[in-house]
Amino acid sequence: MAQTTAARFVGQRLPRKEDKRLLTGRGSYVADVSLPGMVELAFVRSQVARGKIRGIDIEAARAYPGVRAVLSAKDLDSLGAKCQILHGGMAPAPHVDLLARDNVRYVGEPIVMVIADSRYIAEDAAGLVFVDCTMEDPVITIDDARDGPPVHPDFPTNVADRNAPPENPALEAAFASAAHVVEATIRHQRQAHVPMETRGVVAARQGVDELLVHLACQSPHLSAHLLANTFNLPQANIRVIAKDVGGAFGLKVQPWREELCAVAAALLLNRPVKWIEDRMENLTSAGQAREQEIHCRLALDANARLLAADYDYACNIGAFPQGVDTNFLVEMFLPGPYHLPLYRCRNVNYYSNTVGQAAYRGPWAMESLARETMMELAARQIGITPEELRRRNLITAADQPFSMVTGAVIDRVTPRECFEAILEKVDMATFRVEQAEARKAGRYLGIGFSVYIEPTTMGFGVLSSEFAHIRVDPTGAIIANMGTHSQGHGTATTMAQVIADELGVEYDRVTVHEDDSSRGAFGAGAGGSRQAVAGGGAAIKASALLAAKIKTIAGHMLNANPEMISMQGGRITVEGEPEVSTTLERIAATAYADPDRLPPGMEPGLEAQYRFRSPMFVFSNAAHACICEVDGETGITRVLRWIAAEDCGVMINPSIVEGQIAGGVVQAIGGVLSEEISYDAMGNPTAVTFKDYVIPSAHDVPQIEYIHLVTPSTSDGGFKGVGEGGAIVGPPALVNAVADALAPFGGRCYDLPLTPSRLLAIIDGGEG
Amino acid sequence: MTLHRIEIEVDGDVIAAEVEGRLTLGDFLRDRAGRTGVHLGCEHGVCGACTISFNGDAVRSCLMLAVQADGARIGTIQGLAEADGTLHPVQAAMQAEYGLQCGFCTPGVVMTLASVLEAEKTPSEERLRDVLSGHLCRCTGYQGMLRAAKSLAIQAQTAAGDA
Structure with missing residues (x-):
């Protein structure tokens, strides 16, 4: 059979x-x-973390020239809007009003909408609204939440969800008899996603009962679906457009209170309403992430083989999180790619009077941070190298498919191979000599590693499938409507690469549309590192259907067996008969404009569609190494080298893969060294500008060195996900590097972020 | 509210307008001059996305008022490529090196590099890396734009050597 792909x-x-x-x-x-006719929206937000609204005076704002409406919770009642919590799990979720009604539960909570001819005027008038609010002692930290009064009065405690496996005598026996027990508590601070484009929406009624929504989102289709549910409108009447979106990282998975408020205002006022979040709003009221602590215990035998691991995990999910479940992926993947016979993980999520959490790139990343920092702490405590400890415990190709102690079965992963690849690249013997020399000179160099596996694709719930409709238009151009979406991912590029190969056409001939929910059909866009596998799979399958039709027509026109038809660069030839050929343009013209020349019974046109069932998990994996220097005088950490060896299967575009890894790694650098969303004791945010919330700049990053291992997945195309990995495996590599640098001072640096003042405290108070 | 009459040259077009004193230059360029390629990422002068060329200097348009630009010559990302669509060397280098993902910070990055290259002719790679520190990007980890800076420095020095 002719090879066409x-x-x-x-x-x-x-x-x-x-x-x-x-x-x-x-x-x-x-x-x-x-x-x-568009008007703009500004919010009046709570300045109190916890209190009761006694009254709202809007008269001055309503009278301000240029103000069109001032709306509070009761004004929205006629819409019956229900703000859904997307990742509910089994735990009950609190009711989320679009605007605070009787109680306020975090500083920044929206209370009143002011809608005016411009944002300038809306903000002027918002300043004239007076909210009379009581002030109660808030629940801010995990410690506050454990014993504090419930954030949500209808729930008995602040526990949102808990997973408490029973005592395991075998596990305790393993700890009691282990040659080595290693113990630490690791704390990850709260972070913000900070896409460079903040959240935003322009909503307008269309026609009689239609709604047009331009939205900064991760999927126009999923957003349309959620808007339909929220406002109880037929989804067919809602059109969401998102042509370009300036980064998201999980923040824009679902339209949340503010975006929904703008839509509500457009419905009520019968005018287009625009809300563009400013940066202060973004840092103080958009979804936040992390703020977790985990107490870890490892038991190892005399040969430094893992016997048991016991983790106790807690997370502060804020007042109104977009997911209340205990983050089951933390629990499922904490054991990582290691042999581990006995395991327990207790998880609990707490509500607090802080901004609710939203998924952020690798929401379960705490599993890698905890496990990989513990592995290196164990190596130091036992007195062997971190390389050797990992070699004794990592699974290999021979162990696969491998059943993790949690029940997850991993296959076609290369953690050991990736780890060896980075070791070869860093040359440990040379590094240790350099490090020793540097220490003599009062300079603190360190190296850290991390190894992980990642469940990508996440083919469940709304992520279960992906869609492609691909057509050859009457001129011969290829147009694909897909449920993928790019907020920087470049899916219009990668999907075109896949389609061009499958159809045997030029890359330039293919255009991918993914920006409009009224084109194509449901697809969940970006989330769960799914697009290469899910989108790529849909693209391959739909292309194959289309290619079959093209070949059938070509065979009919050229009087040849369709199986002998070959397509390259839009030219269509018959295997073994080089003088017989046609073009895609001619076939397209026939299919649309001269259907009587098609094979008998064939429907006109040249298009195909396929809904691809995404695999539940497609596992990718990586090992990273980081070399850093901690300045003993200033406490400032500089990242000197970063080596990433990953296996994301078949790479569609290696530069895009590297871009995803680099972006994740640099978010990891920020998360470990500088970024922190912080609150004072009364719940006032204290990081409200880019001067206080410090993300890495070009000066803070090394040139990342990549090593690509390619073990194809069993999914169509052999692809695996890669979008989140750097942000998951990155943090422990850097924490371990700092810990190694500060080994002369004990090296226990497990309270993130590792700011200069925290590191100086270790250096000054260290064991020396 | 008092209005002020201003005249600004934007990408070669002279634009006259009556504006409030408080209107920022960034908002003026986006809403009144149609230059939506000027992106507002923080509106407090840190992220650099709104950078434009102001009488030849790279300047943050969120930190200036439109009235302060009366009589100025402003260049934006939308005026940088040739009329036939040929990309400016900075734009071409950014594309070749995968210097962008979501594209939101990109106009500022490009305008800074283009302004410095125009003013200094043969800046070193270090100089271009230095000026990039005034731009925040959350997608790329800066890898591609640092490669672009390197290749632009080499191009500029090679061109100067050939001249």
Whole structure:
């Protein structure tokens, strides 16, 4: 049979289709959208973390010139809007009003909407609204939440969800008899996602009962679905458009209170309403992430083999989180790619009077941070190298498929191979000599490693499937409507690479649309590192159906067996008969404009669609190494080298893969060293600008060194996910590097972020 | 509210307008001059996304008022490429090196590099890396834009050597 799908574009570093408009200022982000008659929205937000609203005086605001409406909770009642918690799990979730009604539960909670002719005027008038609110002692930290009064009066405690496995005598016996027991508590601070484009929405009624919503989101289709549920409107009447979105990282998975408020205002006022979040709002009222602590105990035998692990995990999920469950992936993947016979993990999530959590790149990343820092602490305590400890415990190819102690079965992963690859690249013997020399000179160099496996794709719930509709239009151009979505991912590029290969056409001939919920069909866009597998799978399957039709028509027209038809660069030939050929343009023209020449009984047109069932988990994996220097005088950490060996299966575009890894790694650097969303004791946010919430700059990053291992997955195309990995495996590599650098001072640096003052405290108070 | 009459040259077009004293230059360029390629990422002068060329200097348009730009010559990302669509060397280098993902910070990054190259002709790689520190990017980890800076420095020095 003729080979028509030799990979020519998959695997190539092709230029991105998105770039030309983005580089010339011709992108279309939500803030760029203006509609006739549009008004703008500013929120009056709570200045109190916990209290009761006694009264709201809006008269001065309503009288301010240019103000069109001032709305509070009761004004929205006629809409009956229900703000859904997407990742509910089994635990009961609190009712979420779009605007605070009787109680306020965090500083920044929206109370009143002021809608005016411009944002300037809306903000002027918002300043004139007076909210009379009592002030109660808030629940801010995990410790506060354990014993404090319930944040939600209808729940008995602040426990949102808990998983408490029974005592395991075998596990306790293992700890009692172990040669080595290693123990530590690791704390990860609260972080913000900070996409460079904040959240935003432009909503407008259309026609009689339709709704048009331009939205900074991760999936127009999923957003339309959630808006339909929230406002109890037919989904067919809702059109969500998101042409360009300036980063998301989980923050824009679902339209949340503020976006829903803007939609509500557009429905009530019958005018287009725009809300563009400012940066202070973004840092103080958009979803936040992490704020976890985990107490860890490892038991190892005399040969440094893991016997048991026991973890106690707690997370502060804020007042109104977008997910209340205990983050089961933390529990499921804490054992990682290691042999581990006995295991227990207790998890608890607490409500507090802080901003609710939203999924952030690798929401379960605490599993890697806890496990990998503990592995290196164990190595130091036992007195063997971290390399040797991992070699004795990592699973290998021979162990796979491997059943983790949690029940997850992992296969086609290469943690050991990736680890050996980074070791070869760093040359440990040379590094240890350099490190020793540097220490003599009062310089503290350190190296840290981390190894992990990642469940990508997440084919469950709304992520269960992905969709592609691919057509050859009457001119011969290939147009794909897909449920994928890019907030920087470059899926219009990668999906075109896949489709071009499958159809045997030029890359430039393929255009992918993914920006409009009224095109194509449901797909969940970005989330769970799913798009290569789910989108790629849908693209391959739909292309195959389309290719079969093209070949049938070509066979009929060229009087040849369809199986002997070959397609390359849009030219269609018959195997073994080089003089017989046609073009895709001619076949397309026939299919649309001359259907009587098609094979008997064949429907006209040239298109195909396929809904791809995503695998539950497709496992990717990586090992990272980080070399850093901690300045003993200033406590400042500089990252000197970063080596990433990953196995994400077949790479569609290696430059895009590397971009995903780099982005995650640099978010890891920020998370470990500088970023912190903090509150004072009364719940006032104390990181409210980019001067206080410090993300890495170009000066803070090394040139990342990549090693690609390719073990194809069993999913179509052999792809695996790679979007979140750097942010999961990255943090422990850097924490371990700092711990290694500060080994002369005890090296226990497990309270993130590792700011200069925290590290100086270790250096000054260390064991020396 | 008092209005002030201003005249600003934007990408070669002279734009006259009556504006409030408090209108920022960034908002003026986006809402009144149609330059939505000027992106507002923080509106407090840290992220650099709104950077434009102001009489030849790279300047944050969120930190200036439109009235302060009366009579100025402003260049934005939308005026940088050739009329036939040929990309400016900075834009081309950013594309070649995968210097962008979501594209939101990109206009500022490009305008800073282009302004410095225009003013200094042969800046070193270190100089270009230095000026990039004034731009925040959350997607790329800066890897591609640092490679672009390197390749632009080499191009500029090679061109100067050939001249």
